[in-house]
Amino acid sequence: MSAAPAPAGSRRVNVRTPEVMERVQAEVESHYRSPLVEAVRASGGVLTIDGTTVRLAREFGFCYGVERAIDLAYAARKVFAERRVFLLGEIIHNPEVNRQLTEMGIVSIPVGQHEQAIADFQSEDVVIVPAFGAETRLMQKIAERGCMVVDTTCGDVMSVWKRVRNYAKTGFTSIIHGKAEHEETRATSSRALGDDGRGHYLVVLTLADVDFVCDHIRNGGDKAAFLDRFKGASALSEGFDPDTHLRRIGVANQTTMLKSETEEIQRRLHQAIQDRDGPEEGAKNFLVFDTICGATQERQDSLFHLLRHPLDVLLVVGGYNSSNTTHLVEIGEQQLPTFFIRTAECLESLEQIVHFDLHSKSEKTSYSGKLASPDPVVIGITAGASCPNNLIEDTLLRVFQLRGISPEVVRAAVL
Ligand code: SF4
Structure with a gap:
C-alpha cells in the first residue's frame, strides 16, 4: 500500500487515500464508537x-480536530506498516486513545525527550505530529533528519499560528492566554517569534497574571520583578523587555481555554492599553482575535x-x-x-x-x-x-x- 506523493521539497505525506480511510474508519469505529x-x-x-x-x-x-488526528495516526500505521512510527507526545490528551496507539506499535516520545529522540531518527522513520502541533524548532530538526511527517495539527490551532505570526510581522507582541507548558501553547509561542525569529510573546494563565501585566502597562515598574514572575515556565520570549514589548500587543489564546475568562483577559488588557495611551493611540496599539475553537x-x-x-x-x-x-x-x-x-x-x-x-x-x-x-x-x-x-x-x-x-x-x- 502506498501513500499519495508528498509535495515537492517536503517530507510531509498524505496518508488519507480512500482505500486506507475505509479500513481506518472501520477500526476507529470499533475502538471508540x-x-x-x-x-x-x-x-x-x-x-x-x-x-x-x-x-x-x-x-x-x-471534536472534528481529534477525529481527524486519530484517523491520520491510524492511517499512518497502516500505510507504513513496516516502518518505525513515532508520535511527538500524545496524539490527544486521552489515555485510552494513547493506549490504543501504543498497542498498534506507535511509539510515543514523552514531552521533554523530543530533541534527544529526534537526534536518533532515521530518514525512513515516520513522525506523527499531534493535534496540538509542535514547536518550529522541533519541526526543523525532524526535517533535518529527513523523516516522513504525518501532521495532524488541527486547523483551529493553525489559525492561531496565523494570527500570532501576523502580530510578529507587524511589530506586535503576542500575549497568549494559555498554559505555558501545554504542547499547543508551546507550538503557538514558537510561531509568535515570527518568520524571522525577532517577535516576542508572553503567556498569561490567570487573572492575577493579567492584572500584574496591566499594572506594568499602566505604571511601568520593576523590570526584574516582572521577568522573575514569568521566568521558568517558557512563558516569555528570550530578550523580552516589558518596557519595550508591551507597547503594542496582540492577544490570542490557547484554543481550549474557558471562554468567559479569555474574554475578561482581553477586556482588562485592552483597558490597560487605553488607560496608558488614550482611546485613539490605544486603538492602534491593541489587537485581539478570539481563538477559542468552535x-x-x-x-x-x-x-x-x-x-x-x-x-x-x-x-x-x-x-x-x-x-x-x-x-x-x-x-x-x-x-x-x-x-x-x-x-x-x-x-x-x-x-x-x-x-x-x-x-x-x-x-x-x-x-x-x-x-x-x-x-x-x-x-x-x-x-x-x-x-x-x-x-x-x-x-x-x-x-x-x-x-x-x-x-x-x-x-x-x-x-
Ligand atoms: S483546537 Fe478545538 S477542534 Fe481542534 S483539536 Fe483542539 S479542541 Fe478539537
Missing part, C-alpha cells in the same frame, strides 16, 4: 430507568445548558491533562458536586468516587452520598473533546449498574 450513546443522544439525551436519570450534555466528546465553545455552552436542569451530581469524563475537559470541570464545580473521572472504573461504589481534584492537582477518593440516595437521582454526564464515546457508554452503564439496573436492562430500554 458507542451505538448506545448515539441512541440516547438521538432521543434527547435523557435516560430514566426506575428513578435513576442520566442527562447528557448536547455536545460532548470527540468545538471547545460548543462543549462549554452545552454544559451551561445542561446545568439549567436540576442535577444531583455531574460527572466529567476525560484525561486529567486535557485542557478543555478541565474547564468543563471548573464550570460544573461552581454549581454542584462535580467529579472529574478518567474512566467508569473511577466509580468504585455509589459512595466512593476516584477523581482528579483540580485544586490539589492530584487524584483522590471522595465520598458522596448523592448517588446512594434511595430517592430519584439525576446525574449529568459530559466529556471533553478528547474523550471517545465508548468511555461515556461505560460511565453511563456503570452509574445504572451501581443503582441496581443491569447493562442488559439499559440496552433494552435504549436500543
